[in-house]
Amino acid sequence: MDRTTILSELKKVLAPYTENKAMLDGINEDTDLIKDLKINSANLVDIIIDAESQYNIEIDFDAAEKMYNVGNCIDVISEKLNRTV
Amino acid sequence: MKSAGNDIVALKTIDIQRTNSPVFYSKFITVTEQELYQQPQFAAVTFECYIWLLWSVKESVYKYLKRADAGLVFSPTKIKIKNINTPLTQPVFGLNGKVWESDHAIEDFYTGEVLYGSQNLYFRSKVDTEFIASVVSSSLNFNGVYWGIQYIDTPDYINQSTQVRLFLLKKLKSVLAVDELKIEKSLSGYPVVLQGDMLLDIPVSFAHHHQFISYSFLLE
Numbered sequence A: 001m002d003r004t005t006i007l008s009e010l011k012k013v014l015a016p017y018t019e020n021k022a023m024l025d026g027i028n029e030d031t032d033l034i035k036d037l038k039i040n041s042a043n044l045v046d047i048i049i050d051a052e053s054q055y056n057i058e059i060d061f062d063a064a065e066k067m068y069n070v071g072n073c074i075d076v077i078s079e080k081l082n083r084t085v
Numbered sequence B: 001m002k003s004a005g006n007d008i009v010a011l012k013t014i015d016i017q018r019t020n021s022p023v024f025y026s027k028f029i030t031v032t033e034q035e036l037y038q039q040p041q042f043a044a045v046t047f048e049c050y051i052w053l054l055w056s057v058k059e060s061v062y063k064y065l066k067r068a069d070a071g072l073v074f075s076p077t078k079i080k081i082k083n084i085n086t087p088l089t090q091p092v093f094g095l096n097g098k099v100w101e102s103d104h105a106i107e108d109f110y111t112g113e114v115l116y117g118s119q120n121l122y123f124r125s126k127v128d129t130e131f132i133a134s135v136v137s138s139s140l141n142f143n144g145v146y147w148g149i150q151y152i153d154t155p156d157y158i159n160q161s162t163q164v165r166l167f168l169l170k171k172l173k174s175v176l177a178v179d180e181l182k183i184e185k186s187l188s189g190y191p192v193v194l195q196g197d198m199l200l201d202i203p204v205s206f207a208h209h210h211q212f213i214s215y216s217f218l219l220e
Helices: A003-017 A021-025 A041-055 A070-084 B031-036 B047-066 B157-176
Strands: B005-010 B079-085 B099-102 B110-116 B119-127 B131-137 B145-151 B181-185 B191-195 B204-209 B212-218
Touching: A003 A021, A003 A041, A003 A070, A041 A070, A041 B047, B005 B047, B005 B212, B031 B079, B047 B079, B047 B110, B047 B119, B047 B131, B047 B204, B131 B145, B131 B212, B145 B157, B157 B181, B157 B204, B157 B212, B191 B204
Parallel strands: B005 B204
Antiparallel strands: B005 B131, B079 B110, B099 B145, B110 B119, B119 B131, B145 B212, B181 B191, B204 B212
């Protein structure tokens, strides 16, 4: 799965947790989940769990703590997907 | 270290079923912290409440430490709760007047110690039926720590953000007896207080979640 496809699916994971739908439509790898999408930090674990389910991967503690912007999320998901191939 | 850190969780928004799933809480609660819950003092505390109590403490610690370390990444399992003391008496909470503010009074808080690397901090938390709020300090007695919680009618993000700044400014203006204060964000993302264009040496922190907002600051 390429980064563009992961980003596209990541929007679906993030959608329930942001009020900023216009920003969500235009996210890029520099978009910060908290500063830009205004996602409450209390939902970060939800996003990790939802991403695990969406991509059928397991995200460990060390990887999860990097998932604060879209690019980092894609890095983690991409790495986990490659390991499961 | 001179800093401030607080957090608030609106319990109305949490997913109780998900919170009680090991897949969820094991992402940020260590095995040792899970074992702390088995102590008799937590018999009357629901597990989901316990989990979000620990989350709010860890988030508060992260905010406290990030002021000194701009590159710090939130690693909740590395922020370790050493001990938790439950209130001695049944607390009577509720935000009837929509605002609660504490200066230095000791009330019926959950209290305890938390460790990040070699940094030891103390926390106080209020556990209400509608929210859990925490504040941290390097001082056991929370000397100079001001802490406030407010209920807001409209939960949208912009209103939360606006109202928490107004709430904090109102308290700062009252305590400092000055009017020309404003809140801005530093390049690292933490809030700072300015009087005109002058940066004040008052560490501040704020948090907002759904219909609850909260501030803390340190004034020595």
